[in-house]
Amino acid sequence: MSETDARKLQILGAIVEDYVSTREPVGSKSLLERHELGVSAATVRNDMSLLEEEGLIHQPHTSAGRVPTDKGYRTFVDHVATIKPLSAPERRAIRTLLEDSGDVEELLARTVRVLAQLTQQVAMVQYPARRQARIRHVELVKVADSLLLVVLITESGRVDQRTVPINAGKPAEYYAVLRDQLNRVVAGREVTDLATPLEDFLEALTPPERPAAAEVSEAFAALAATRAEGRIMMAGTANIARSAEDFARDVEPLLDVLEEQLVLLRLFTEMHASPGAVEVRIGTELQDRALHQAAVVGAGYGVGSHVAILGPSRMDYVTGISTVQAIARYVSRFLE
Structure with missing residues (x-):
């Protein structure tokens, strides 16, 4: 990777980080104030123009800063985002909560609750393929x-x-x-x-x-x-309401998807994340109009079973990826 490409990815990462944090379009001045980029303002502006030409960021309206596109989020997830280890208190809380589960039903209920709390997104878990139907x-x-x-x-x-x-x-x-x-x-x-x-x-x-x-x-x-079909347990649906401003269209179609679950079951079926591995789908990658402004971060925790979060494409991917991966590994271990 060239020095220019590496710097552009660094600037893209900074734009994503700031936009997720502030919900405001990001300008070159604020980037220089918030981040030690080690380059001049002219270089930042030039790199932002190149990122815009590549379709990774766009300007929502004249004289505004830039916001990431779905392609930009995808590039961020693929090349910039790093796994942030959970803190010791977070790991201890997850382990304590899940270890006390009496059976699979209770384990999964606790899993979605803690995942929704830690990520502030909608948390979903697919019932274990081998256990839900035996x-x-x-x-x-x-x-x-x-x-x-x-x-x-x-x-x-x-x-x-x-x-x-x-x-x-x-x-x-x-x-x-x-x-x-x-x-x-x-x-x-x-x-x-x-x-x-x-x-x-x-x-x-x-x-x-x-x-x-x-x-x-x-x-x-x-x-x-009636038990032959997959089942999904869910928590944190109210978090969608808190993110309503991230969805330009009415959130009702999205809530309908969450309630009916058929689209989610298809989505889980199409995911190929192996146990502990993370898969991220953003916007149009979700192949359903109601989800085009959403993103899903999922990880396998058993053969054909997944745990995931769903939220706006402007989500904290670093926290989401780290948390989903950690919880998927915990659940896998408790079900062994």
Whole structure:
């Protein structure tokens, strides 16, 4: 890298740092006052002109300073941003909070809370791919002559339940026996791997037993299917409101994305960050119009699972990258 290119990156980093801090366009005078760049004002102005020509910064209006573009943020993340180690109190707080978690559900809930607090962005965590959809236990409870409560517990500790009508009503004792039979068939299996085992189970029953068992089997399969899709736990949505001025358009489309989660699930699916590695997507890289003024910093914490923050493209990437990476590593370690 030439001396000129290195200096331009240094100035770009200073512009990003100042704009993130002040939310105001950055001029050459303020750069020289805030940073020891070791060059003249004329050199700074010339380098800023070159950065603007390269599409890394732009002037929002006449006589204003410069602000980074999405391309500028991308260049900053790729070439300038460095991992800032968390302070000892921050590391201790994270470790203490996560170590006391009773199960995966509580661990992930605490993870998004502390991540949102440390970064002041929306924090998201994808349920562990191997745990979110593996069955731990099935419970059947007859609550009325024609109603049965079907309860599904997965290895993540998540409990889903559904009350279903039953036509071929049987005594409560029958459903207790059926529960034990079902658990022997499905416990430990993925929710996406139930069709054949349940068919084989029904086929092995005598014809008189089959109608009542089939009702329960169908209801259980339908309940399990709702767990086959990925899940995201989230915290810090209110931080979007605090950053509303960073979104030129109404923030409602962004809030809709957060509420529906389908776009986020697709985003997580497309991320390829290995455990502990960080991936950053900025603006149009997110491929959804509602997210074109946003950025996501994510890291893998297990096979096919991620933890991430979402906020405006004008976010503190250094803190975000460092914090997301550290928390992803902590979560990975606790789930081993």
